[in-house]
Amino acid sequence: MKSYNNKNWKAFRDEVIRLDGGACAVCGRTLADGVILQVHHKQYLQGFKPWEYPSELCETLCKGCHASEHGKIPPKFGWEHIGYDDLGDLTGTCECCGNNIRYVFLVQHEKWGAMEVGEVCCDNLTSTQAASGLMESRRRYARRLKTFIGSIRWKIAASGIHHLVQDKVHIEIVPQNNEFKLRVNNKMGKMMFKTILDAKIKSFELIESGELGDYVKRQNQKYRDYIDKSRFY
Ligand SMILES: [Zn+2]
Ligand SMILES: [Zn+2]
Ligand SMILES: [Zn+2]
Incomplete structure (x- = not known):
């Protein structure tokens, strides 16, 4: 709707x-x-x-x-x-x-x-x-968000990074100057989040809106283009 x-x-x-x-x-x-x-x-x-x-x-x-x-x-x-x-x-x-x-x-x-x-x-x-x-x-939507935030799939690394794998995408919440950033498949985002919760909510929105999937598709395409080019030369 x-x-x-x-x-x-x-x-x-x-x-x-x-x-x-x-x-x-x-x-x-x-x-x-x-x-x-x-x-x-x-x-x-x-x-x-x-x-x-x-x-x-x-x-x-x-x-x-x-x-x-x-x-x-x-x-x-x-x-x-x-x-x-x-x-x-x-x-x-x-x-x-x-x-x-x-x-x-x-x-x-x-x-x-x-x-x-x-x-x-x-x-x-x-x-x-x-x-x-x-x-x-x-x-x-609210129920799915709650499940996602509290999911046991979230792991905490010794570095303080909260991370999870969703549909083969690696999402990390990286502490930086008392705030947090999102890193998706090793690529650091620009947005800053005050809390881990804010970052988790944003990840959920990106997943639900399909933006995360599109982003990963673009990254993969870039990589394929790169491979094609290196083959050509
Ligand atoms: Zn009237
Ligand atoms: Zn009424
Ligand atoms: Zn009147």
């Missing part, structure tokens, strides 16, 4: 709210009054992402005024999932049920506009498992 990023939407929304002076365009209340500010799209533009609208087609409304602007509560069906973000902690609010949320899903509806909701509301509104599927794959 592809994971999205809400950065564009957040930047756009913040800009609209800023242009409106940080207040609801109808009742004038602000965050300081304890309201949730939302961005309302005054008309629907087919094929536009919520952040691609000209800002003059948008206005800041508090949650209450936004609901009455649309006549009532948001439609229950027909939503499309278009974005995802991890806030790092429970600082988000589901615009559908009001729950505090950490994982934010951006959904849009042709008769309403965009709304940030939690996992359960996203699944319900889109009649899909887009959100729960994404969360499940995140949980599986």
Whole structure:
């Protein structure tokens, strides 16, 4: 499952709210009054992402005024999932049920506009498992990471180097000036890591993203090219 990023939407929304002076365009209340500010799209533009609208087609409304602007509560069906973000902690609010949320899903509806909701509301509104599927794959990723970090395949050499062999690739975490570097098949990387854990997490990301495999393929190709050349001369 592809994971999205809400950065564009957040930047756009913040800009609209800023242009409106940080207040609801109808009742004038602000965050300081304890309201949730939302961005309302005054008309629907087919094929536009919520952040691609000209800002003059948008206005800041508090949650209450936004609901009455649309006549009532948001439609229950027909939503499309278009974005995802991890806030790092429970600082988000589901615009559908009001729950505090950490994982934010951006959904849009042709008769309403965009709304940030939690996992359960996203699944319900889109009649899909887009959100729960994404969360499940995140949980599986976290479990694999934990297994990798704690793996007994990691050995510690007398030199203090932590190392393991993964898919015939030799990964070493080499201490250097109180920090650590990654060495892959005897080639030292440039990145510095504060802790061994950071270095292990990075190795895992490189393995999972396929970058490590690609890197080794390139190294092997370089070596083959070198052999071919030396044969030619
Ligand atoms: Zn208002
Ligand atoms: Zn609206
Ligand atoms: Zn919700």
